[in-house]
Amino acid sequence: MQHDDVIWSVINKGFCSFKVKTKSQKFCRNEYSLTGLCNRGSCPLANSQYATVREEKGVCFLYMKTIERAAFPGRLWEKVKLSRNYEKALQQISDNLIYWPYFIRQKCKQRFTKITQYLIRMRKLTLKRQKKLVPLSRKVEKRERRKEQKALVAAQVENAIEKELLERLKQGTYGDIYNISQTAFDKALEEEEVSSESEAEDEKEGELEEEMEEESEAEVEYVEDFEESDISDIEDGDKFAEESTDEEDKDEDGEKGKGKWKPGMRRKRGKVEIEYEEEREPAKRQTVRLQQ
Amino acid sequence: MFYCVYSTFISTFYDLSKILGPPTSWFILSFPKMATPKKKKMPVQEEIQDVDNDSAMAVPSSAIPPPNISSIKNKMRRTHEFIKLKRQRRKEKKELQKKRKRETEALGDEAPPKKVPKTIENMRVFDETMVDPQDEEVLHDEAHDEMASYFSRDTRPKVLITSSDRPRSTTTRFLKELGQCIPNSEIYYRRGLDIKKVITQALAKEFTDIIVINEDRRKPNGLLLCHLPDGPTAHFKISNVKLHDEIKRAPKSTEHYPEVILNNFNTRLGHTVGRMFAALFPHDPQFSGRQAVTFHNQRDFIFFRHHRYLFKNNKRVGLNELGPRFTLKLRSLQKGTFDSKFGEYEWVHKRHEMDTSRRKFFL
Numbered sequence: 001m002q003h004d005d006v007i008w009s010v011i012n013k014g015f016c017s018f019k020v021k022t023k024s025q026k027f028c029r030n031e032y033s034l035t036g037l038c039n040r041g042s043c044p045l046a047n048s049q050y051a052t053v054r055e056e057k058g059v060c061f062l063y064m065k066t067i068e069r070a071a072f073p074g075r076l077w078e079k080v081k082l083s084r085n086y087e088k089a090l091q092q093i094s095d096n097l098i099y100w101p102y103f104i105r106q107k108c109k110q111r112f113t114k115i116t117q118y119l120i121r122m123r124k125l126t127l128k129r130q131k132k133l134v135p136l137s138r139k140v141e142k143r144e145r146r147k148e149q150k151a152l153v154a155a156q157v158e159n160a161i162e163k164e165l166l167e168r169l170k171q172g173t174y175g176d177i178y179n180i181s182q183t184a185f186d187k188a189l190e191e192e193e194v195s196s197e198s199e200a201e202d203e204k205e206g207e208l209e210e211e212m213e214e215e216s217e218a219e220v221e222y223v224e225d226f227e228e229s230d231i232s233d234i235e236d237g238d239k240f241a242e243e244s245t246d247e248e249d250k251d252e253d254g255e256k257g258k259g260k261w262k263p264g265m266r267r268k269r270g271k272v273e274i275e276y277e278e279e280r281e282p283a284k285r286q287t288v289r290l291q292q
Numbered sequence: 293m294f295y296c297v298y299s300t301f302i303s304t305f306y307d308l309s310k311i312l313g314p315p316t317s318w319f320i321l322s323f324p325k326m327a328t329p330k331k332k333k334m335p336v337q338e339e340i341q342d343v344d345n346d347s348a349m350a351v352p353s354s355a356i357p358p359p360n361i362s363s364i365k366n367k368m369r370r371t372h373e374f375i376k377l378k379r380q381r382r383k384e385k386k387e388l389q390k391k392r393k394r395e396t397e398a399l400g401d402e403a404p405p406k407k408v409p410k411t412i413e414n415m416r417v418f419d420e421t422m423v424d425p426q427d428e429e430v431l432h433d434e435a436h437d438e439m440a441s442y443f444s445r446d447t448r449p450k451v452l453i454t455s456s457d458r459p460r461s462t463t464t465r466f467l468k469e470l471g472q473c474i475p476n477s478e479i480y481y482r483r484g485l486d487i488k489k490v491i492t493q494a495l496a497k498e499f500t501d502i503i504v505i506n507e508d509r510r511k512p513n514g515l516l517l518c519h520l521p522d523g524p525t526a527h528f529k530i531s532n533v534k535l536h537d538e539i540k541r542a543p544k545s546t547e548h549y550p551e552v553i554l555n556n557f558n559t560r561l562g563h564t565v566g567r568m569f570a571a572l573f574p575h576d577p578q579f580s581g582r583q584a585v586t587f588h589n590q591r592d593f594i595f596f597r598h599h600r601y602l603f604k605n606n607k608r609v610g611l612n613e614l615g616p617r618f619t620l621k622l623r624s625l626q627k628g629t630f631d632s633k634f635g636e637y638e639w640v641h642k643r644h645e646m647d648t649s650r651r652k653f654f655l
Contacts, residue, residue: 129486140643148531148593148619154413155590157597162609164553165584165601174579178603 002070008046016045032063032077034107041103051097051104053082053112058119060089060112062096086116412591417652421560430560434567438523442500442571449572451477452499457484460510462533467505469536469616473585473598474572475549487516487630495520501572505530515620518630519568524638525630526568528594528620536615543600545614548581549574550598556589561639562655565594565622583614592653594620622655 011019018030019038026038034052035042044050048067053060062080069076080096082089090109097105168174361377364370396403408414423430434440441447451474455463459481471479478499482490487504494502499520506514515528536542552573557566569587577583582602588595598615625639626632639654646654 147591151591151593152595155588155595157586157588157595158611160555160588161553161584161586161597161599161611164555165609166607169603177579
């Protein structure tokens with residue numbers, strides 16, 4: 001015989017394996033429970049006439065239990081598939097649970113409503129983006145970090161960048177911005193040195209003009225005898241002027257604008273002591289080359 | 293058994309007395325003399341050897357190794373012995389070096405070539421996909437790949453930078469710095485849009501590239517670079533982000549177009565990735581700005597740097613670091629625009645297959 005009250009008194013006061021007690025609430029973990037709470041009216045064990053709504057894989061079913069089948073546990077729960085249409089399903093519930101207590105009917109409909117709502121939300125979410133959580137292995141991450149450090153040390157990034165930039169400079173991708181195409185300039189310098197040295201050996205005293213011409217084309221020099229050179233090189237004065245503007249003149253202050261020299265004329269930059277000398281025999285020229 | 297032990301103890305005791313001499317001398321033993329027990333041991337050994345030499349066994353003294361330093365229980369003595377050993381080893385090493393140097397100098401031209409130490413880069417596993425600069429096939433491929441329109445100057449780069457949902461402060465700062473670094477770029481907030489929808493909108497607005505920074509635990513940790521008109525999509529892992537504010541004494545960057553430097557992208561895959569990076573920046577850098585952006589690949593880690601350079605003279609450059617600094621590691625390269633489910637992956641990093649050798653790299 002089914003004595004619901006007896007069952008309830010035993011379960012409630014004693015032990016129920018589906019009961020979960022927290023500080024303020026008692027819950028029922030039974031899968032056929034209508035509300036999830038542990039109450040006299042919503043305990044599936046202590047009520048011989050009971051109904052629930054459950055969903056499986058998106059399909060909702062109404063489960064009913066009556067006292068007639070209490071002796072047959074295998075056939076205890078009657079399963080009714082509910083319609084996909086919300087209103088029809090509600091009507092189905094009403095029809096199946098006609099003459100049942102109001103509490104169970106109401107709770108079944110409420111439960112069914114909640115289930116349909118969460119099913120709708122699930123379907124919407126699957127269409128949206130889903131964040132994929134990728135597990136990181138701690139050891140692997142640690143190894144990668146170490147490898148990265150070692151790679152950074154081996155890379156010497158700054159050196160590589162500097163090398164690359166200097167390469168580009170050499171190749172001339174920067175054009176004339178920097179005026180430091182020194183290699184070509186140096187090569188020209190060397191050639192001129194060689195040639196001018198050989199000539200200096202040959203023609204020491206005579207033909208000053210020619211010497212000066214060649215040397216003035218190649219490089220800028222300090223020459224002892226200002227006056228004589230000026231006199232002899234007024235025609236080359238233009239070349240001097242050009243050179244002095246083109247090349248790095250910061251070190252060569254004294255050499256600016258040699259041509260069109262007038263006594264008393266001030267230079268734009270740098271100080272040069274002016275020595276006036278009387279004309280004398282052309283002395284040995286000593287050319288002092290600047291070391292760049 | 294106990295008595296046996298006792299007897300051996302006694303025997304060792306008497307041996308010690310032989311070694312250490314008469315008891316009075318023990319008190320004289322001061323610290324530096326601690327070494328003397330060792331020296332005095334030698335005569336004992338030699339005695340034994342004399343005995344042995346008489347018999348058939350001839351064991352040369354050099355074959356008996358000196359006792360291990362770690363077996364000395366006294367810490368002070370142990371450290372002293374170790375220091376002595378190190379000094380001796382260093383001396384030997386220096387002598388060896390000097391000897392080698394003398395030999396090479398003596399031989400002059402005939403000297404054998406200097407030995408090059410093995411590095412991971414030297415010992416790298418041979419990669420068939422290493423690109424030969426004159427390879428016609430590769431040149432042909434690259435003339436017809438998705439980035440070709442950039443390199444033939446048909447399109448100008450326009451970059452869209454965005455992040456994952458609800459970015460935190462570090463990520464937003466990172467986005468802003470990237471936006472400053474890459475000219476012609478725009479930053480948009482994500483606000484829950486799908487990437488495919490972002491792509492359609494970007495195509496409508498004629499963007500050429502999309503960068504999506506993914507964030508985890510308040511730090512940027514992933515970068516998705518998608519080249520737009522059906523270009524490849526590369527997914528990178530970001531690490532070691534350093535922002536402009538965190539770099540000491542970093543000057544502010546300007547709006548000039550930077551130069552791009554791509555180092556060590558040697559394989560076919562590396563070429564593709566390098567071209568993708570190059571396609572982010574405008575073709576004609578403004579040299580007056582003197583800014584350079586570098587992507588340096590070393591052992592499959594791509595180091596990103598942003599510098600301002602200054603040529604001090606012909607042989608020296610000064611570099612001043614601006615802007616963000618981070619490292620990237622390629623995770624996957626997918627053909628076509630972003631489609632994680634149905635996309636065709638050209639290359640995916642599979643740890644168990646690909647990380648088996650320490651000397652095998654893919655970029």
